Amino acid sequence: MAAMAGKLAGKRALITGGGTGIGREIAHTFLEHGARVIICGRRHGPLKETVDSFKPQYPDIHFVECDISDPEDVAVLAAKTRELLGGLDILVNNAGVSERGDLESTDLKVWDRVFNVNLRGAFVVTQAMLPLLKDSGRGANVLNISSNLGRQAEQHQVAYSASKAGLDMFTRCCALDYAEAGIRFNTISPGVIDTPMQDHNKGELGYQEWRSATEQMHPLKAIGAPRDVATAALFLCSSDAEWLTGVNLPVDGGMCAR
Numbered sequence: 001m002a003a004m005a006g007k008l009a010g011k012r013a014l015i016t017g018g019g020t021g022i023g024r025e026i027a028h029t030f031l032e033h034g035a036r037v038i039i040c041g042r043r044h045g046p047l048k049e050t051v052d053s054f055k056p057q058y059p060d061i062h063f064v065e066c067d068i069s070d071p072e073d074v075a076v077l078a079a080k081t082r083e084l085l086g087g088l089d090i091l092v093n094n095a096g097v098s099e100r101g102d103l104e105s106t107d108l109k110v111w112d113r114v115f116n117v118n119l120r121g122a123f124v125v126t127q128a129m130l131p132l133l134k135d136s137g138r139g140a141n142v143l144n145i146s147s148n149l150g151r152q153a154e155q156h157q158v159a160y161s162a163s164k165a166g167l168d169m170f171t172r173c174c175a176l177d178y179a180e181a182g183i184r185f186n187t188i189s190p191g192v193i194d195t196p197m198q199d200h201n202k203g204e205l206g207y208q209e210w211r212s213a214t215e216q217m218h219p220l221k222a223i224g225a226p227r228d229v230a231t232a233a234l235f236l237c238s239s240d241a242e243w244l245t246g247v248n249l250p251v252d253g254g255m256c257a258r
């Protein structure tokens, strides 16, 4: 049976990119706390696998295939959200893509791909979901998953870092615009988390070498797990954080303390 108690009991949540990594773990944590959840992404496989694995314990999880860089897809996502959940209380803009490169090695197609998902995608999804969030009224909220790289410059991250820095400011602008309506907007900036997004780095070094090198990069000398981000997301999206809006919470083993 679905959990009826919990910090998000009965809340309706949409998590973009919820079929893998951090988004999947946010979905899991929200379900554990009584939320009703839709996850979306482009690939059928990970979405179905995630829903199939949680459904026996939490029947109220659904998936919608959706490319958030396509406004028509997102319009369908909004209609299906209304149909499946009857409204929306929490939106987590988690879907993202990472591409390394400096000014010369980042061609316009790569720049556009990164911005179309990480920043424009978050804008398109949030705009489409706003009527549902407004219907829910005070307590409705949006959480954007950014990165420590939105705050800290690193070499060869020109598109990714710029997109995430934009996402931070997008969050703060929305926080002010919708504060009077009682809709909160916050950001989490993770450090390095062990998810499929890191696969290319793991592939270059081998898993153990990548892990040790990455642990050393963080002041706490540890790498993050999706659960670290999910527990912070639970806090920010629940009524425990009802007086927080426009916040950018680093969940990064101390990276942003530098």
Ligand SMILES: NC(=O)c1ccc[n+]([C@@H]2O[C@H](COP(=O)([O-])OP(=O)(O)OC[C@H]3O[C@@H](n4cnc5c(N)ncnc54)[C@H](OP(=O)(O)O)[C@@H]3O)[C@@H](O)[C@H]2O)c1
Pocket: 016, 017, 018, 019, 020, 021, 022, 023, 040, 041, 042, 043, 044, 046, 066, 067, 068, 069, 094, 095, 096, 097, 098, 117, 121, 145, 146, 147, 148, 189, 190, 191, 192, 193, 194, 195, 196, 197, 198
């Ligand atoms: N892992 C890290 O070290 C780290 C650090 C800081 C921030 N982050 C951020 O955390 C978020 C989650 O990443 P992750 O680490 O969990 O990596 P991940 O497993 O690769 O997750 C990214 C998710 O986004 C979805 N996605 C990508 N493009 C999409 C699109 N156009 N439309 C819909 N969904 C799309 C992917 O699904 P499909 O491919 O099926 O569409 C995937 O489920 C991202 O925003 C990332 O930038 C990650």
